[in-house]
Amino acid sequence: MFDTLTLASLPADDAGLRTSIRALIARHIAAVPLERRARSWQGFDAGFSRALGEAGFLGLTLPTAYGGGGRGAFERFVVVEELLSAGAPVAAHWIADRQSAPLILNFGTEEQRQTYIPRICRGEALFCIGMSEPGSGSDLASVRTRADRTADGGWVVNGQKIWTTNAMHSDYMIALLRTSGTAADRNAGLSQLIIDLKAPGVSVRPIVDLTGDAHFAEVFFENVQLGADALIGIEGQGWAQVVAELAFERSGPERIYSSVVLLDAWVRHLQEVGRSDAAPLVGRLTAELATLRAMSIACTARLVAGDSPVVEASIVKDRGTTFEQDLPEAIADDLAAHPDEAISDTLYRTLLYVTHIAPSFSLRGGTREILRGIIARGMGLR
Amino acid sequence: MNELLEPFDRMLEALVTPAAVRAVEGGASAVAMWRELAASGFLDALVDEQHGGAGLSLADVQPLIAAVGARAVPLPVGETMVARALLARAGVPIPQGPIVLATSAVSGQIVPCAQVAEHVLVDTGSGLVLTGIGDLSPVATGVYHALAARLVWTGPIVGLALPRPAKGLRPIAAVLRAALISGAAARLTDMAARYANERVQFGKPIGRQQALQQSLAVMAEDMIAVRIASQLGCAGGLDVGATVAAVAKSTASAIAARVANTAHAVHGAIGISEEYDLQLLTRRMHEWRAADGSEGYWNTVLGGARLADAAGTVDWVRAQVPV
Numbered sequence: 001m002f003d004t005l006t007l008a009s010l011p012a013d014d015a016g017l018r019t020s021i022r023a024l025i026a027r028h029i030a031a032v033p034l035e036r037r038a039r040s041w042q043g044f045d046a047g048f049s050r051a052l053g054e055a056g057f058l059g060l061t062l063p064t065a066y067g068g069g070g071r072g073a074f075e076r077f078v079v080v081e082e083l084l085s086a087g088a089p090v091a092a093h094w095i096a097d098r099q100s101a102p103l104i105l106n107f108g109t110e111e112q113r114q115t116y117i118p119r120i121c122r123g124e125a126l127f128c129i130g131m132s133e134p135g136s137g138s139d140l141a142s143v144r145t146r147a148d149r150t151a152d153g154g155w156v157v158n159g160q161k162i163w164t165t166n167a168m169h170s171d172y173m174i175a176l177l178r179t180s181g182t183a184a185d186r187n188a189g190l191s192q193l194i195i196d197l198k199a200p201g202v203s204v205r206p207i208v209d210l211t212g213d214a215h216f217a218e219v220f221f222e223n224v225q226l227g228a229d230a231l232i233g234i235e236g237q238g239w240a241q242v243v244a245e246l247a248f249e250r251s252g253p254e255r256i257y258s259s260v261v262l263l264d265a266w267v268r269h270l271q272e273v274g275r276s277d278a279a280p281l282v283g284r285l286t287a288e289l290a291t292l293r294a295m296s297i298a299c300t301a302r303l304v305a306g307d308s309p310v311v312e313a314s315i316v317k318d319r320g321t322t323f324e325q326d327l328p329e330a331i332a333d334d335l336a337a338h339p340d341e342a343i344s345d346t347l348y349r350t351l352l353y354v355t356h357i358a359p360s361f362s363l364r365g366g367t368r369e370i371l372r373g374i375i376a377r378g379m380g381l382r
Numbered sequence: 383m384n385e386l387l388e389p390f391d392r393m394l395e396a397l398v399t400p401a402a403v404r405a406v407e408g409g410a411s412a413v414a415m416w417r418e419l420a421a422s423g424f425l426d427a428l429v430d431e432q433h434g435g436a437g438l439s440l441a442d443v444q445p446l447i448a449a450v451g452a453r454a455v456p457l458p459v460g461e462t463m464v465a466r467a468l469l470a471r472a473g474v475p476i477p478q479g480p481i482v483l484a485t486s487a488v489s490g491q492i493v494p495c496a497q498v499a500e501h502v503l504v505d506t507g508s509g510l511v512l513t514g515i516g517d518l519s520p521v522a523t524g525v526y527h528a529l530a531a532r533l534v535w536t537g538p539i540v541g542l543a544l545p546r547p548a549k550g551l552r553p554i555a556a557v558l559r560a561a562l563i564s565g566a567a568a569r570l571t572d573m574a575a576r577y578a579n580e581r582v583q584f585g586k587p588i589g590r591q592q593a594l595q596q597s598l599a600v601m602a603e604d605m606i607a608v609r610i611a612s613q614l615g616c617a618g619g620l621d622v623g624a625t626v627a628a629v630a631k632s633t634a635s636a637i638a639a640r641v642a643n644t645a646h647a648v649h650g651a652i653g654i655s656e657e658y659d660l661q662l663l664t665r666r667m668h669e670w671r672a673a674d675g676s677e678g679y680w681n682t683v684l685g686g687a688r689l690a691d692a693a694g695t696v697d698w699v700r701a702q703v704p705v
Contacts, residue, residue: 001571005606007613009705085696257696264694271689280678283685287632287677289695290703291611297705298610312606319603369592375602376595379575 001379005312007294008301010074017075021082024055029088035349037087038261041094041254042215042357044169046126049093053123058097062105067118073303077253077296084257091166091215096120096127098252100174103192103245107233112194116172130161130175130195130219131242137163138370140176141187141239145221147177147230155179155193155231157201157224165364167217168204173197176238187239193230200224211356246366247310252300255320256292258361259327262354263289265347266331273341278334285330288323295319311378314371321361321368328355386438387445393422394453400659406456407527412498416457416480425459428467428620435470444561444616448609451565451670454662456529458482458495460558465503465512467620472544474512477501482515485552485674489535494673496520496531504539505551513541530669553627555674557615560634563670564612566663567605567637570645573660574598578648594648601644604637614703625702628684631675638671 013019028048029037036043052058060076062068069075083090101120104112119125136142145159157177167173173195181189197204201224206214233241263285270278299316302309332351335343362368376382397418406412419425427443429435447460458480465481479500482493487507496502499515517540520531547554575598578589588594615622615630642664646653653660671677691698 001568001575001602002606005610007610007617007705081696085694260695267689267695271692276686276689279685279689280681281685282688283628283681283683284632284636284677286684286688286695286699287611287629287636287681290629290699291607291614291633293696293699294610294614294703294705295607315603315606318599319607369596372596372599373592375599376589379571379598379602381575381578381589381595381598 002312002315004302004305004307005295005298005309005315008298010078010297013075013078015071015075017078018082020055021057021079022086024051024057025082025086025088029086032087032089034087034261034265034346035353036089038259038350038353039089039091039213040084040087040258040261041090042165042213043087043089044091044166044215045089046092046123046169048089049123049126051123052093053121058093058123059101059117059121062101062117062121066105066113067121068101069121073300074297077300081253081257084254085260087261092126092169093120093123095129095165095170096125099129099245100127100172103174103241104232106244107192107241109229111229112232116194125172126166126170128164128167128170128173128197130164130167130173130177132163133160134162135183138367140242141190142183143176143178143190144183145175145177147175147179147191147193147226149179150225153228155226155228157193157195157221157226159221161219161221163207163216164219165216167197167219168206168214170197173219174232176242179235179238189236190238190242191235192232192238192241193226194232195221195224195226195230199226209357209360211353243310244308247308247313253293253296255317255365256289256296256323258321258324259354259358260289262331262350263327265350266335269335269343269347275338275341281330281334285323285327292316292320292323311375314366314374314378317365318362318368318371318375324361325358328358384445386442387449390422390424390446391449391453393418393424394449394455398453398455400454400662403454403456403662404527406498407529412457412480416498419457419459420478425462426466426470428463429470429476430467433470435467440557440616440619440622441613444564444613447558447561448565448568448612451562451666452569452663454566454666456495457498460562461495461503461555464554464558464620465501468503468510468544468547469512469542474542474544477512481512483551483555483558483674484518484533485550485555490532492523492530492532492673493520494530494669496533497522497529502533503551504541505546506539507546507550509546510544510551511539511541512544513539517541528665528669547621549622549624549627552674553622553624554620556627556631556680557612557622559670559673560608560612560615560630563634563638563667564605564608566667566670567608567641570641570660570663570667571598571601571605574601574645574648581650588648597644597647601641604641608634608637608641614705617705624683625687628680628687629703632677632680632684635671635675635677635680638667642667 059068064070147155179191201222426435431437462481481501482499484504518533611633
């Protein structure tokens with residue numbers, strides 16, 4: 001079962017990618033406090049994203065003809081691993097780089113590629129993804145927000161998206177919209193359109209989360225007029241395109257490193273106070289991380305081989321997020337099992353931030369229950 | 383399936399049938415089974431070519447050990463492969479019979495397959511000694527159909543001495559157990575998924591129940607995790623380091639009981655019965671989980687090494703557990 005998912009090696013880093021991305025990260029995050037770095041891929045810094053773009057670290061796997069790096073998935077793994085393990089603020093470019101640009105490359109017209117991809121690679125075009133709606137969460141096929149054809153061949157959009165990550169900071173949304181039929185038609189009649197979020201009729205309202213951050217938002221569309229060139233790919237094929245897009249989202253190392261800044265901070269604390277009774281827990285978490293990293297590289301190798309490892313990516317993501325969620329819980333227990341041991345404010349705030357946000361790890365990009373359903377189908381059940 | 387594994391597994395399928403496993407567990411002689419295994423030449427897979435072996439790497443052999451696990455082979459095949467390679471390397475004459483590994487220097491340890499072994503390679507802490515199993519008076523544990531035995535001795539162990547690997551025998555033994563668990567986990571996952579599609583309750587296969595799908599999905603994740611961790615443990619060759627062994631065995635031991643339990647949960651009462659093959663694997667999962675250090679043992683080893691280093695976790699993992 002899933003026989004192709006086997007141990008794979010990262011090729012030698014001939015280009016010295018790791019060294020150069022490390023230097024760039026060190027320059028930018030030296031002054032960023034720990035609890036901000038714990039925000040990982042929810043940390044927003046457009047200046048840092050532009051610096052990455054300037055240094056050639058965005059669009060790493062995209063063709064050089066569109067301003068990309070022309071490199072492979074293994075090299076992207078190295079860069080993403082460095083960014084996440086340092087807790088660099090990557091949110092500004094994250095979605096555009098990981099999902100929107102590959103989507104436009106795969107399904108967009110030549111004109112759309114020329115228009116958007118070079119700017120994404122420079123960190124100048126920020127994207128969000130409009131999937132969820134008030135009545136449509138995991139059940140994406142029940143989308144109601146409509147895009148209707150206008151007389152001049154363009155589109156008019158009406159409806160609402162919600163839980164859209166970074167909509168308030170983004171230039172564009174790639175939205176999954178109903179272009180024919182009704183919600184009862186399920187995944188038939190859905191299409192993907194690029195919406196300029198500065199267009200008249202778009203309003204964005206940030207939603208504050210339980211940590212006090214506002215990383216996601218509600219987006220309202222009231223007779224938003226779009227040109228014919230807003231459609232990405234084929235009208236009515238939005239569902240199949242979204243499924244392909246979600247495979248990009250689920251396969252990377254970002255699904256194992258969300259809590260790693262906290263893990264490092266806790267290990268440093270143990271070293272500073274000279275406590276060794278936590279060695280079994282340190283060992284368990286380290287073993288889990290080492291195995292997950294090898295699993296993630298194995299999954300990346302399938303991408304390199306030209307597969308679309310949808311089920312394998314779901315396996316890595318579900319196991320990865322389970323680890324990421326277990327980590328703050330276990331660390332909190334260890335620290336509070338030593339009530340006479342002082343811990344720093346930053347470690348405490350980092351712990352509580354990760355603890356409070358951790359439930360989102362197994363919601364974003366497909367819930368745990370949905371992923372396990374995908375895995376079960378891949379096992380031949382149903 | 384690769385060209386090495388395919389003939390090996392075909393041989394096991396014909397030779398080590400569930401009936402044959404039950405017979406050996408019930409006290410029948412395993413000598414004929416061993417003779418055929420030995421005649422296949424696979425026992426010298428890890429022996430250098432200059433000593434007449436196949437000169438394969440531990441990574442090459444990992445799928446074979448996993449197949450031994452998947453078929454619940456009632457003999458110490460992997461242990462003998464490793465012992466023969468170490469003996470050949472040391473220029474010590476290699477005996478014909480099955481060899482088990484005793485990874486503790488302390489009398490009284492329980493060693494899997496010791497009831498069907500002829501020899502034992504003991505890690506005394508300062509060296510390795512090969513001796514006849516009879517010299518360590520193996521005592522059956524009394525656990526139903528278990529082939530493990532307690533090895534008991536007083537005074538120094540007499541036998542052929544050979545150099546001790548830097549970290550002793552336990553890391554390589556642990557990596558072998560992880561490979562066995564990996565094979566058995568794959569087989570149990572296949573069995574559970576097949577049964578879930580066949581068994582009908584409430585008018586539909588139980589595999590259509592979401593509750594079952596969720597636990598079978600976790601089982602598949604565990605199966606993949608132990609496969610990768612086991613391959614990671616075997617990637618660096620016969621001189622397995624403690625850190626890599628710790629990652630492999632911690633992961634394997636941590637999933638072993640859960641995979642066994644899910645397999646039973648899916649199968650219901652039939653899986654508990656002696657006549658159904660599930661128990662041949664699940665009993666072994668618990669034995670291998672504990673053998674040569676449980677997850678608790680290896681987590682302590684790994685955590686101690688980690689805490690002694692100032693690097694960040696991901697950097698440390700990249701350096702110590704290279705992929």
